[in-house]
Amino acid sequence: MKISNFNNQFFRGLKIVTEKDIRIYYTKTPVIIFGLLFPLFMFLSFSLGKDVDFYIFFPGFLAMFLFFISSSVGPLITPWEKQAGTYEKLLSFPVTINTIIFGDIVAGMIFGIMINLVILSAGLVFLNYSLNVLILIIGILLGAFCFSSLGVLLASPSAPNPSHIMMLSSLIRFPLIFISGIFIPLENLKGIGRILSYFSPITYLVDIFNFSFKAENHMSLIIDYTALFVFSVIFIFLSNKFYKRNLMKGL
Amino acid sequence: MTNAIEVTSLTKVFDKLTAVDHIDFQVRKGEFFGFLGPNGAGKTTTIRMLTGLLIPDSGNIFIDGTDIRKNPIKAKMKIGVIPEMGNIYVDLTAKQNIILSGRFYGISKRELEKKADNLLEQFELHERKDDIVKVFSKGLKQRVNIASAIVHEPEILFLDEPTSGLDVQSQRLIKNIVKEMNHKGTTVFLTTHNIEEADILCERVAIINKGKIASIDTPEKLKRTFEQTQSVEISFDKPINGSLIEESRLVSRIEKLGDKWKLYTENPDRLVKYLAKFAHEHDLIFTSMEICRASLEDAFVKLTESKKHEN
Numbered sequence: 001m002k003i004s005n006f007n008n009q010f011f012r013g014l015k016i017v018t019e020k021d022i023r024i025y026y027t028k029t030p031v032i033i034f035g036l037l038f039p040l041f042m043f044l045s046f047s048l049g050k051d052v053d054f055y056i057f058f059p060g061f062l063a064m065f066l067f068f069i070s071s072s073v074g075p076l077i078t079p080w081e082k083q084a085g086t087y088e089k090l091l092s093f094p095v096t097i098n099t100i101i102f103g104d105i106v107a108g109m110i111f112g113i114m115i116n117l118v119i120l121s122a123g124l125v126f127l128n129y130s131l132n133v134l135i136l137i138i139g140i141l142l143g144a145f146c147f148s149s150l151g152v153l154l155a156s157p158s159a160p161n162p163s164h165i166m167m168l169s170s171l172i173r174f175p176l177i178f179i180s181g182i183f184i185p186l187e188n189l190k191g192i193g194r195i196l197s198y199f200s201p202i203t204y205l206v207d208i209f210n211f212s213f214k215a216e217n218h219m220s221l222i223i224d225y226t227a228l229f230v231f232s233v234i235f236i237f238l239s240n241k242f243y244k245r246n247l248m249k250g251l
Numbered sequence: 252m253t254n255a256i257e258v259t260s261l262t263k264v265f266d267k268l269t270a271v272d273h274i275d276f277q278v279r280k281g282e283f284f285g286f287l288g289p290n291g292a293g294k295t296t297t298i299r300m301l302t303g304l305l306i307p308d309s310g311n312i313f314i315d316g317t318d319i320r321k322n323p324i325k326a327k328m329k330i331g332v333i334p335e336m337g338n339i340y341v342d343l344t345a346k347q348n349i350i351l352s353g354r355f356y357g358i359s360k361r362e363l364e365k366k367a368d369n370l371l372e373q374f375e376l377h378e379r380k381d382d383i384v385k386v387f388s389k390g391l392k393q394r395v396n397i398a399s400a401i402v403h404e405p406e407i408l409f410l411d412e413p414t415s416g417l418d419v420q421s422q423r424l425i426k427n428i429v430k431e432m433n434h435k436g437t438t439v440f441l442t443t444h445n446i447e448e449a450d451i452l453c454e455r456v457a458i459i460n461k462g463k464i465a466s467i468d469t470p471e472k473l474k475r476t477f478e479q480t481q482s483v484e485i486s487f488d489k490p491i492n493g494s495l496i497e498e499s500r501l502v503s504r505i506e507k508l509g510d511k512w513k514l515y516t517e518n519p520d521r522l523v524k525y526l527a528k529f530a531h532e533h534d535l536i537f538t539s540m541e542i543c544r545a546s547l548e549d550a551f552v553k554l555t556e557s558k559k560h561e562n
Contacts, residue, residue, distance in 0.1 A: 008357070009324055012355070023342075092304060093355040094324045094327040094355060094356065096323070247304070
C-alpha cells in the first residue's frame with residue numbers, strides 16, 4: 001500500500017477535514033439561519049423604510065455579513081459530530097486536534113468569502129466606489145480567518161446538543177456586532193462606546209473596508225491588520241486549550 | 252520480534268474514579284486478543300487510550316514498537332478503529348464514507364476507488380453504495396463503519412463491541428470478515444462483554460473489572476471459571492438444612508440470602524432435577540426458583556479469589 005510521507009500529513013488532513021465540512025455542514029439549517037438569515041434580517045431592519053445612505057454603510061454591512069457567515073459554520077461542526085458519534089472516529093484517524101481545528105476554520109473561512117464575494121459584487125453594481133482591491137482582499141481573507149476562528153472557539157464548550165452551542169454563539173456574536181462601528185461610525189462613538197468597540201474584531205475590519213471603499217479610516221491599516229491577526233491567534237490558542245480539555249466530553 | 256501492543260502500568264482517573272488502574276498486558280503480532288468485562292469495567296477507556304483518543308495519566312503504550320504518546324500519527328497510521336456504534340457520516344453515501352476514511356491514510360485516488368468497490372462487495376453493500384447512510388439500518392451502518400475502518404488494511408484492528416445489538420446476518424458477516432483479516436496477519440483487539448463471542452474468536456482473553464485485569468488466559472480456561480459461577484436460587488415454604496443439598500455433590504458452594512439459597516453449580520440442569528426430587532422427598536413446596544447464568548462480575552470475583560490463594 002502506498003502511504004505518503006508523514007510530512008504531508010497535516011496538509012492532507014486539513015484538506016480532507018475542510019472538504020468534509022464543506023460537503024456536510026454548509027447546507028445544515030442552523031448554518032443557513034445563523035449565518036445567512038440573521039445578518040440579512042439585521043440588514044433589512046436597519047435599512048427598510050429608513051433613509052440610509054448605502055454609500056456610507058455598505059462597508060459596514062459587508063463586514064457584518066462576513067462576520068456572521070464565517071463564524072456560523074464552526075460552532076456547529078464539533079457539537080454536531082459529538083452528538084452523531086463521528087468525532088471519535090475523526091480523532092482515530094492520523095490527524096492531530098490542531099489539524100481538525102484548522103480544517104474547521106478553513107471551512108468557515110471559505111463559506112464566508114464565497115458569500116461575501118456575491119454581496120460585494122451586488123454592492124459594486126449599485127454603488128460607485130473607487131476600490132483599493134489589494135487592501136480589500138487582504139481584509140476579507142484576514143477577517144474571514146479571524147471570524148471563523150472565533151466560530152471554532154465557540155464550539156469548544158461541551159454541550160449535549162448543537163442548538164445549545166448555537167444559542168451561546170448568538171449570545172456572543174450579537175454584542176460584538178453592536179459594539180463595533182457598523183451601525184454607528186467609529187468617529188461618532190464616544191466614551192465607553194468607543195472603548196468597547198476596540199474589543200470587537202469587527203471594528204478593525206470595518207475600518208479596513210472603509211479605507212478600501214472610501215479611502216476613509218479611523219485607525220492605521222497596520223493596527224487594523226495586526227488587531228485581526230492577534231484576535232485570530234488568541235481564538236486559535238484558546239480553541240486548542242478548550243478542545244483538548246473537552247475532547248472526550250459529550251462522546 | 253516486537254509485540255503488536257504493549258501496555259505497562261496504564262492508568263486513567265476521571266475526577267475521583269479510577270477507570271483504568273495500573274494494567275499491564277501484551278498482544279502478540281497476528282493474535283486475536285479479547286478484552287472482556289462487564290459494562291463500566293474500563294474497556295472503552297482502555298481502547299480509547301490505546302488508539303490515542305485519551306491521554307493516560309500514567310503508564311506506557313507501544314503500538315508495534317511506537318510510543319503512541321510521543322508519536323501518535325505514526326502509531327495511528329498502523330491501526331484501524333471501530334468504535335461501538337454508528338460512527339459514520341450519515342449525510343454521506345456508503346462509498347463516500349469509505350473513501351473519506353481512506354484519504355486520511357494517503358491512499359491514491361485510483362487505488363482507493365478500487366478498494367472501496369471491493370469492500371462494498373465484501374460487505375454486501377454494493378447495491379446501496381450510492382445511498383445516503385441516513386436511511387440504512389443499524390446493521391448496514393455498522394458494515395459501512397467497519398469497511399471504512401479497514402480500507403487502509405491496518406496492521407492492528409481495534410473493535411469496541413462491534414456486534415452489539417446487530418441482526419444475526421450482520422453479526423456473522425462482520426465476524427467472518429474480521430476472522431479472515433486475522434488469518435491474513437492482522438492483529439485484532441476486541442472488546443466485548445460476551446464470553447461466547449470471545450470464546451469463538453479469540454486466542455487469548457483478558458478479563459477486566461473495575462479498571463483492573465483479573466486474568467489473561469485462553470477462552471477455554473476462562474470459560475471453565477464461568478461455568479463454576481453458574482447458580483440456582485431457590486426458596487421453599489419451610490426452612491431446610493443446607494447441608495442436605497450439599498450432600499448431592501452437585502453444588503460447589505452454598506450461600507444463604509435471607510429466605511433463599513444460592514447454590515453454585517457447574518451443571519444447573521442436573522441440580523434442578525435433583526432439587527425437584529429433594530422437594531418431593533421432603534414434602535417441600537418451591538416458592539421461587541431461578542437459574543442464574545454466570546456473570547462476568549462473579550467470574551471476576553472468583554478469578555480474584557483464586558489469584559489471592561495462589562499468592
